[in-house]
Amino acid sequence: MKIFMIHPHDLFDFSEPWTIRIKSLASQFKSKGHEVKIAYFPLRVSHAHPPPAQWQGIPVITLDRRRGLNYLFKNTLKLYNEIKWADIIHFQKCFHYASIPAILASWLAKKPLHYDWDDWETKIYFYGKPASPIIGIYMWILERAIPKFVDSVSLSSKRLLELATKEYGVAKDRTTMAPVGADCERFSPQNSGDEIRKKYRIDGPIVLYLGQLHGAQYAELFIQSAQIVARWHPSTMFFIVGGGYRLQELRALAYRLGMADKIIFTGFVSHDETWKYIAASDVCVACFENNDITQCKSPLKLAEYLASGKAIVASNVGEVRNMVGGVGILVEPGNHVVLAGAINELLFRPDLRAKMGMIARKRALEKYNWTWTADNLLQTYFRVTKGYELRRK
Numbered sequence: 323m324k325i326f327m328i329h330p331h332d333l334f335d336f337s338e339p340w341t342i343r344i345k346s347l348a349s350q351f352k353s354k355g356h357e358v359k360i361a362y363f364p365l366r367v368s369h370a371h372p373p374p375a376q377w378q379g380i381p382v383i384t385l386d387r388r389r390g391l392n393y394l395f396k397n398t399l400k401l402y403n404e405i406k407w408a409d410i411i412h413f414q415k416c417f418h419y420a421s422i423p424a425i426l427a428s429w430l431a432k433k434p435l436h437y438d439w440d441d442w443e444t445k446i447y448f449y450g451k452p453a454s455p456i457i458g459i460y461m462w463i464l465e466r467a468i469p470k471f472v473d474s475v476s477l478s479s480k481r482l483l484e485l486a487t488k489e490y491g492v493a494k495d496r497t498t499m500a501p502v503g504a505d506c507e508r509f510s511p512q513n514s515g516d517e518i519r520k521k522y523r524i525d526g527p528i529v530l531y532l533g534q535l536h537g538a539q540y541a542e543l544f545i546q547s548a549q550i551v552a553r554w555h556p557s558t559m560f561f562i563v564g565g566g567y568r569l570q571e572l573r574a575l576a577y578r579l580g581m582a583d584k585i586i587f588t589g590f591v592s593h594d595e596t597w598k599y600i601a602a603s604d605v606c607v608a609c610f611e612n613n614d615i616t617q618c619k620s621p622l623k624l625a626e627y628l629a630s631g632k633a634i635v636a637s638n639v640g641e642v643r644n645m646v647g648g649v650g651i652l653v654e655p656g657n658h659v660v661l662a663g664a665i666n667e668l669l670f671r672p673d674l675r676a677k678m679g680m681i682a683r684k685r686a687l688e689k690y691n692w693t694w695t696a697d698n699l700l701q702t703y704f705r706v707t708k709g710y711e712l713r714r715k
Contacts, residue, residue: 323703324357326408328401330387330420332365333377336590337565339534342622343440344414346505348380350696359408361401363387363420387419394422401427410703414438416465418457425471434710436703437468438500439486440478442618449615450537466490474706476500476699478620479641485618498702501641502620503692504629508597511631511683515602522586526557527669530603532596532623535566538616542575543609543637543658549579550662555669558584563599565590600630604675605668608646610637612655620645628686633675635664645690649682 327348331338341362348358361383364373373384383404385397401423405411411433413424428435444462469475469492476498477483483499486492519525529551531544541562548560562572562585569587576585591599600606606627610616617640624645627634634650636642646652651664668675688694 323351323700323707324407324409325351325703326359326361326405326411328361328411328413328420328424330363330415330417333360333362333382334374335365336592338365339564339590339593340415342593343502344438345377346503346692347696347699349378350692351700352378352380354696354700356700359383359404361385361404385420385423389419394419398423398426398430402430405431405433408433409707410434410436412436412438412699412703414440416443416461416468418460418464421464421468425468434473434706435471436474436476436699436706437472438476438699439469439482440500440502440620442482442485442615445613445615445618446538473710474498474702476702478502479618480644481617481640498698500695500699501645501690502622502625503690503695504622504625504686506629506686506691506693509600509626509629509686510597511679513597513601513630515598515600518598518602522559524559524602526559527555527604528559528561528602529605529607529665529669530561530563530599531607531609532563532599532626533608533621534564535562535568535572537568538613539566539568540610540637540656541568541572543611543656543661544607545572545576545579545581545585546658547607547609547662547665548585549581550659551665551669552581552584554666558669560585561588561599561603562586563588563591563596596626597630600626600632603632605665606630606632606634607661607665608634608636608642609658609661610639610642610655612637612639616640616642616655625686625690628682628690631679631683633668633678634682635661635668637661645685649685650678 329344331340333341351358359381363385386393411428444465447458469486469490474496487494576582608624620641636646637655638652639655653660653664
């Protein structure tokens with residue numbers, strides 16, 4: 323099968339880590355013998371350093387992220403010419419500069435269109451201070467309308483499935499589940515954390531928070547809980563692995579709480595390197611509040627914690643309970659005191675950490691891996707393309 327994939331972000335920029343999902347799926351499709359191309363939107367364009375023509379042997383096509391009807395038209399025309407090659411078009415996220423050209427080009431080329439819905443983007447956009455309310459309105463309209471314009475929809479969480487079918491009127495037979503996954507070869511209990519421990523000269527326990535430091539991520543809960551844990555375990559160090567616009571704000575919070583020398587902020591780390599930090603950790607944390615955004619999330623970090631065979635503490639909200647329930651400790655969302663208590667328990671009990679790590683790895687191998695998700699999507703693609711051809715005859 324020939325699969326053309328579209329993503330609104332930059333495949334090659336560390337500051338836009340949201341392309342891990344589409345790159346992982348594309349890699350899986352390629353490994354299964356399918357032909358794949360990816361169109362993406364570079365964050366910056368330099369004539370002196372043109373963008374790569376391939377990513378891991380997969381051809382990539384650049385589109386223009388700039389605003390304006392002329393760019394929408396140019397992107398639509400470019401996509402129309404590119405997707406003639408494909409059997410199915412797959413696009414992720416509802417951002418107008420990517421979704422509108424994808425819909426128009428697939429309609430003009432008479433190609434089936436699949437929408438991969440992995441977050442409630444409108445809620446995330448309005449969570450902080452939106453750059454433009456007008457863009458937010460576009461996003462709200464598109465996020466409601468897109469599922470009705472496409473041939474099939476994949477959802478990363480049960481809450482998004484419920485939103486699509488019960489509130490947006492999408493027929494259930496046009497949907498499929500596509501939870502987040504991990505590369506179970508890269509993220510493995512066999513990995514050594516020695517490199518990170520040597521780099522930072524750490525001999526004692528490490529508690530890890532991995533994730534973007536943008537809106538609706540709640541790393542402040544981790545910092546607040548770390549202050550409590552440090553009283554019981556003074557030799558413990560805490561890592562916050564990731565970057566984003568909230569980095570300085572979170573550093574300031576750590577300083578105010580007297581934790582500046584106990585919490586290590588790494589800044590942006592390539593996804594190719596994050597396994598090293600997980601491998602070095604004794605306890606891995608995913609903390610959230612309970613709201614519309616988190617109820618829809620299928621957090622990548624949790625899949626990678628599971629695959630790495632780590633003891634996990636996570637907030638009991640949305641898809642998190644399906645991923646971690648029975649293999650980690652679930653705690654009340656938004657409560658840093660309870661979060662600290664669960665971390666303390668695991669630090670006191672290495673036997674429990676080892677047991678949880680074993681069953682966590684098993685959970686990842688059974689479901690939360692990119693192979694499982696890619697197979698589910700391929701079944702949908704085959705069904706959709708077959709039905710599309712029958713309707714055209």
